[in-house]
Amino acid sequence: MKKPFDLTFSVGPTQISQVVKDDIAHAVANNFLSVSHRGEDFTQISEMTVNALRQLYNVPEDYRIFFTTSATEGWEICARNLVEKEAFSFVCGHFSSAFAHCLNSWGKTCHEDVAPWGELNDHLNVDIPQTAELITLCHNETSTGVTVPDDTIQKLRQKYSDCLLAIDVTSSIGACNLDINQADVWYFSTQKGWGLPSGLGVMFVGPRAMAKSKAMLSKHLPQGFFNFTNMEKQMADGKYQTIQTPNILNIYLLGQQCKRLQQTGLQNVHNKTLVRASDLYNFFESHPNAKPFVEDPTVRSPFSLCIELGEENLTHYKQKASQQKIELGSGYGKLKKTHIRIANYPALTDTDFEILKEIFES
Template identity: 35%
Template sequence: MKYNFYPGPSKIYPQVARYFQEAMELGILERNHRSASFEELFSKTKTLLKSKLNIPLDYEIVMVSSATECWEIIAQSFVKKDSLHFFNGAFGKKWWSYAQKIHSKSEGVAFGLDELPLFQEINKHPELIALTHNETSNGTAIPEDFQKEIRNQFPDSLVAYDATSSMAGYEFNWENGDIWYASVQKCFGLPAGMALMIVSPKAISRAKEINENAHYNSFNFILENAKRNQTHHTPNICNIFLLNRLLENVENITAIHNNLKARKDTFYNKLKKVDDLKPLVKSSHLRSDTVFCLQTSVDFLQNIKQEAVKEGVVLGNGYGEWKDNTIRIANFPAISNQDYEYLINFLLRF
């Protein structure tokens, strides 16, 4: 397909092919993850991540297999008894369901598409508050002003964000959260098979206090290796190398996010002309900058997807309860502005 707007795995940066060839020629893919050459690669990649994504110097970065594994790591290593999960879509709910397998008393609180969690009604101080920053299933996002309110209301709680569809696309105020995690097959524009966790000093202290070391992916063990610029298991060296090369050549996150926000404004303004496609999320303040979700009729959805295939355009299926009446469109950095112009023109023509 020529134009890929699927919201993950999504379009890969075209220069990745060149970087992969470079990795083959250098032999880095065959190196031991305890070797000096790997340690240098790991160290440089973490430095680039902090520089390009504006991550505070005192936050630690660890690399694991997937965002799903992060659910397990968080429940095992940062929570003693229970966590509190807010969700309005499928992925936030799945995170809560997984946490319950480890801590059965973990609570889940659902809220609506055009709402924010009513955290003012919570009269306890949870060990950890879990939120999906960018809900891929419906195109909602937790705005920064609300993140600050959560942080102020619960100063003693850890705050964790699933940023799978937003990290490397959004410019975060990282101090609003203690744990941020994301897979690399979305805004990072890389092949699937790796995830990042960005962790605050407060969360690190909490993990040390709990002192959970019963699993190969216990956070303390992962961090112990990361501080030596190593990984706790044989890692996806290929993706680490590709990430390194990409970060050397992409813009700072401020410029990337500004471009995505401009594309979002253009997209929704022009789509006002298409009566059969309406934003699923009515509140513009709660719409994601990186995943657009459009609602339509079942018949219109089938017709537009058939026409899209003919034109080499990949649109995302609806997800969960919105499967049959929505399309999801990635607004990720690897997708060019020219591709977005083509998409808008296609939708207007249709």
């Protein structure tokens, strides 16, 4: 297989920086890929990453940190561990909808508030049934380019304080700050904002979610092997292990990324992400052949920009980029033939974005 491109603006898997490539080389040279996931070497790697995550995002001590295979698996785990009968999902694109479908597939009743693609739900003016045990939302809906403002999450938490809240942060974490206390479960994959290869998921699980799972288990409700109790046992007593054979390489890489972000300052990274996003939106708003898909500037994603081009312009600019060995990320689903999505993550440099603009300027 030949090298597909030199630079990608895909929203995930996204560009891998040289420093991460150096980490991969170090892991290979030191045989990290072959250590036993039940041995002391892996325990050291896992413990390092758990502690680095906890420090970077100020994850409270009573929140558990679990390694999974993906955010998609996170849907399944939440459905089995947190919902006996009913849930409520805010849907504003493909991925938030997929979680609702996952809940339904497990025989749960999932009430939905559905916003049109390119718009955001009115989270605080929706009637959520008192029977709902879990509220789900996507912090950054990658398919459409909308983002839930942080103050909306805080107000939603206050309004429905008796209900569990699970938030997908796959395409925002690693490029933003988060208040972990504002939800019971945060889950993500690492191939987007973290700038790592695909194949690793992470969950931050709070005490109320742990208690709910254990209460369901005591009722002998089916949770499968991957229940929070089993997952907690593997991590406990200084083992820092997983039920499955984990992605050891990515766990190591994630720990290294956390350390770098800690040195840079997570708020500094977040601020730079916002500044670059503003510059890019201004650029495309003034472009004769392109415009941001999301009309409301207050809910536009600073992490994964969705830009409307039209089918003919899309073909033209993609071909032009390809000639320079650059990949433009495609729109998702029904937007695939008319839109592009642009990653705005720390792995991409200011120079990379100047190159992107040049493609659209000439």
